[in-house]
Amino acid sequence: MQVNFEAFTPFSALAGGVLIGLAAAAFVLLLGRIAGISGMLGGLIERAADWPLRLAFVLGLIAAPALYALLAGGLAVPEVSASPLTLVVAGLLVGVGTRYASGCTSGHGVCGLSRLSPRSLVATLTFMAAGFATVFVVRHLLG
Amino acid sequence: MxxxxxxxxxxxxxxxxxxxxxxxxxxxxxxxxxxxxxxxxxxxxxxxxxxxxxxxxxxxxxxxxxxxxxxxxxxxxPTSREITPRLIGGSLLFGVGWGLAGICPGPALVLLGMGVPQGVLFVAAMLAGMALFTFLERGKR
Known part of the structure; x- marks a missing residue:
């Protein structure tokens, strides 16, 4: 294994992680809920009774770049290299997969691991392994 | 509310x-x-x-x-403690999608908020995937 030290951003990664953790903490302590994005969206699609609360959270996420740009005095918009076909296939897989798994990186990865949930540990190890394997196939076997 | x-x-x-x-x-x-x-x-x-x-x-x-x-x-x-095939199968599908584009649900919405066209496309496909789950599972519940 070769570490890319030029790309490694330990301080911003840790600081951003703490912010994500604080948001998840505030959500459970104030509202008693898991800050899981796929579950939040799934409940919106299924018109759950608490849909306004879910929509408010989703709108907060969508508005976050504007707040960041305001605070930081600008925003570097990332380049997305994936083709439209890849994005559609990936999006479908992420949508179906997270609903069957009852969670994604936030619900299982952050909240579930914080709760020491065995289900979330299995889910997180599984999607991480699938992610590692997919990038290996795409970049090193096909690429 | x-x-x-x-x-x-x-x-x-x-x-x-x-x-x-x-x-x-x-x-x-x-x-x-x-x-x-x-x-x-x-x-x-x-x-x-x-x-x-x-x-x-x-x-x-x-x-x-x-x-x-x-x-x-x-x-x-959540109270469920069961490790089910759908938990593992769903996580596998999600991981493959995540590895293909490098985007999971939270960041997808943030990219949408940045006005990145690829983010818009990804979110549309992701919502379609979630709707497909609801369509497939609605009859079973």
């Missing part, structure tokens, strides 16, 4: 999203750099998880001891 709860939810979404941007999670190239362990590996996202879980461990420990949340709602924490 009080205005106070709605505003709280919106504010928490904002902080969560800013955390995704600061951490680099909303940059698909950085996510793919983390998932590429056989290439030149960028370990940053391991620290994102460490930071988030470090705070989360304390918060969920406190939350688990309270019957109600501070704004009055009952604690709605």
């Amino acid at each position: 009080t205005i106070r709860k709605l505003f709280t939810s919106f504010a928490v979404g904002l902080v969560f999203g800013v955390g995704l941007i600061v951490s680099g999670m909303s940059n698909p190239a950085k996510v793919l750099g983390f998932l590429d362990i056989a290439g030149r590996w960028d370990p940053s996202l391991a620290l994102v998880m460490a930071g988030a879980i470090g705070v989360g461990l304390v918060a969920f420990r406190v939350a688990g001891q309270r019957p109600r949340a501070l704004l009055g709602d009952a604690m709605q924490l």
Whole structure:
């Protein structure tokens, strides 16, 4: 294994992680809920009774770049290299997969691991392994 | 649903999203750099998880001891402990999609908010995938 030290951003990664953790903490302590994005969206699609609360959270996420740009005095918009076909296939897989798994990186990865949930540990190890394997196939076997 | 709860939810979404941007999670190239362990590996996202879980461990420990949340709602924490084929199968599909584009649900919404066209396309496909789940599973429940 070769570490890319030029790309490694330990301080911003840790600081951003703490912010994500604080948001998840505030959500459970104030509202008693898991800050899981796929579950939040799934409940919106299924018109759950608490849909306004879910929509408010989703709108907060969508508005976050504007707040960041305001605070930081600008925003570097990332380049997305994936083709439209890849994005559609990936999006479908992420949508179906997270609903069957009852969670994604936030619900299982952050909240579930914080709760020491065995289900979330299995889910997180599984999607991480699938992610590692997919990038290996795409970049090193096909690429 | 009080205005106070709605505003709280919106504010928490904002902080969560800013955390995704600061951490680099909303940059698909950085996510793919983390998932590429056989290439030149960028370990940053391991620290994102460490930071988030470090705070989360304390918060969920406190939350688990309270019957109600501070704004009055009952604690709605998952109770299922079963490791099911759908948990594993779903996580596999999700992981493949994540590895293809480097985008998971939270960052997808942040990219949408940045007005990135690829983010819009990804979110549309992701919502279609979620609707497909609802369509396939609706009859069973």
